Every structure is written in structure tokens, then in C-alpha cells.
Amino acid sequence: MPLALKHRWNLSFEQAARLQVRLRSRVRLSPPRGAIRRVAGADVAYDSSGDTLVAAVLTYRLPGMELEEVVTARDRVRFPYVPGFLSFREVPAIVRAARRLRAKPDLLLCDGQGLAHPRRFGLACHLGLLLDVPSIGVAKSILVGRCREPGFRRGNRSRIVHQDEVVGWAIRTRSGVRPVYVSPGHRCNLPWAARKVLSCCRGFRLPEPVRQAHLEVTRLRHRAE
DNA sequence: GCGACAG
DNA sequence: ATCTTGTCGC
Numbered sequence: 001m002p003l004a005l006k007h008r009w010n011l012s013f014e015q016a017a018r019l020q021v022r023l024r025s026r027v028r029l030s031p032p033r034g035a036i037r038r039v040a041g042a043d044v045a046y047d048s049s050g051d052t053l054v055a056a057v058l059t060y061r062l063p064g065m066e067l068e069e070v071v072t073a074r075d076r077v078r079f080p081y082v083p084g085f086l087s088f089r090e091v092p093a094i095v096r097a098a099r100r101l102r103a104k105p106d107l108l109l110c111d112g113q114g115l116a117h118p119r120r121f122g123l124a125c126h127l128g129l130l131l132d133v134p135s136i137g138v139a140k141s142i143l144v145g146r147c148r149e150p151g152f153r154r155g156n157r158s159r160i161v162h163q164d165e166v167v168g169w170a171i172r173t174r175s176g177v178r179p180v181y182v183s184p185g186h187r188c189n190l191p192w193a194a195r196k197v198l199s200c201c202r203g204f205r206l207p208e209p210v211r212q213a214h215l216e217v218t219r220l221r222h223r224a225e
Numbered sequence: 226g227c228g229a230c231a232g
Numbered sequence: 233a234t235c236t237t238g239t240c241g242c
Contacts, residue, residue: 141230
């Protein structure tokens with residue numbers, strides 16, 4: 001899969017923040033019209049020394065959720081972890097892996113925030129924009145904003161509000177389990193994103209593509225230490 | 226200045 | 233994220 005947009009990565013925090021603001025204007029919020037037949041999940045892991053990261057992107061066919069492709073890539077860590085700048089640390093490796101996909105996915109589920117970000121440009125937005133693929137941020141905790149505890153049952157949700165804006169939803173993807181924090185990445189809106197995340201869950205808290213991507217990078221990390 | 230803070 | 237064992241609950 002070719003990337004639709006490219007830019008340099010060795011930036012100062014100030015330059016990175018300015019880039020986020022500039023790229024934010026390119027994010028689109030209209031959801032895809034047709035059915036989603038191929039959904040991807042991406043995740044990253046670090047080796048114990050912390051200077052290498054491994055990324056994996058897995059694609060599945062819908063509606064049956066059959067595994068189609070598994071691509072991976074290794075890369076050197078080039079950016080520190082600073083809240084609000086996670087994509088500058090993880091996206092390069094994920095892009096390296098994604099470029100090896102033979103077939104472009106119709107949707108990409110990312111481990112992190114989308115619009116629920118201080119400058120409305122989380123990892124999911126960044127990745128969706130560079131690859132020009134509809135994307136959704138599925139985070140395990142909140143970066144910015146506040147929300148009430150959603151109801152106990154699967155499907156229950158509550159708004160994540162930041163600076164008087166609804167930037168995402170806390171969604172119970174499985175009854176009685178901690179919610180996930182969903183926000184649009186690129187080329188989709190919140191209701192559509194929430195529906196897709198719920199439909200991609202297979203009995204676990206995290207949607208299957210991201211859950212399996214996480215297992216994959218964890219295996220890769222152990223296999224090389 | 227004091228906390229909060231995706232992975 | 234990573235460092236780490238057992239343990240409570242369905």
C-alpha cells in the first residue's frame with residue numbers, strides 16, 4: 001500500500017505541534033459510503049532496552065473477520081514519548097509495516113487517540129491521513145477531556161468532552177469491563193466509528209484487529225531478545 | 226507554579 | 233510502553 005502523504009520526522013516539539021495543527025485541517029469527517037470489507041488493526045511494542053520498536057498491521061475480511069494479511073517492521077526509536085506527540089514516535093514504524101500490505105484496508109483501527117487530542121490530531125488522525133485510509137482511535141485511557149462512567153452493559157457509552165467539544169465516546173465494548181475511548185481518526189465521524197468498533201469486538205474489550213496486532217508485536221518482541 | 230499526561 | 237507472580241472471579 002503506497003502512502004498518500006510524506007513529511008520529515010526529525011522535528012522539534014514546536015515544529016511537531018505546528019505540523020499537527022497544519023495537518024489537522026486536512027482531516028475529513030465524512031464516513032465511507034459503502035460497506036467495510038477489509039479492516040486493519042495496528043500496534044507497536046518496544047524492546048527492553050527501549051531503543052527499538054516493532055510494529056504490526058493485520059488485516060481482516062468482514063463480516064466474517066477472517067485474517068488476511070500480517071505485515072511487520074522494525075525501527076529505531078527516534079522520538080521520546082511525550083503526551084500529545086505519540087504519533088511522532090510510533091507512526092514511522094507502523095507506516096513501514098503498512099506499506100508492505102498488498103491490499104489497502106477500508107478501515108484502520110489504531111491503538112491511541114484520534115480527535116481526542118489537545119490539538120485534535122492524535123495518532124489515528126496522523127496515520128489515517130498519511131495512508132489516506134478511514135481510521136479510528138481506540139484508546140485504553142484518556143489523554144484529554146472528561147467523561148462520566150458509562151453504563152455497565154456492552155454498548156453503553158458517554159461523551160468525552162474537552163474544551164466544550166465532544167471529542168469522543170467512552171464505550172463499554174463488553175459488559176462489566178473497563179470502557180475503551182473511541183474518537184474519529186480520519187474520514188469518519190463518531191457514531192460511525194462507535195458502530196464499527198463495537199462490530200469488530202469478538203468477546204474481548206479491544207476490537208479483534210487491535211487485540212491481535214498487540215499479540216503479534218508482543219510475540220515479535222520476545223522472539224528477538 | 227501545581228497537576229495531568231494516548232503508548 | 234516496560235519491569236514482574238500470584239491471585240480473584242466468571
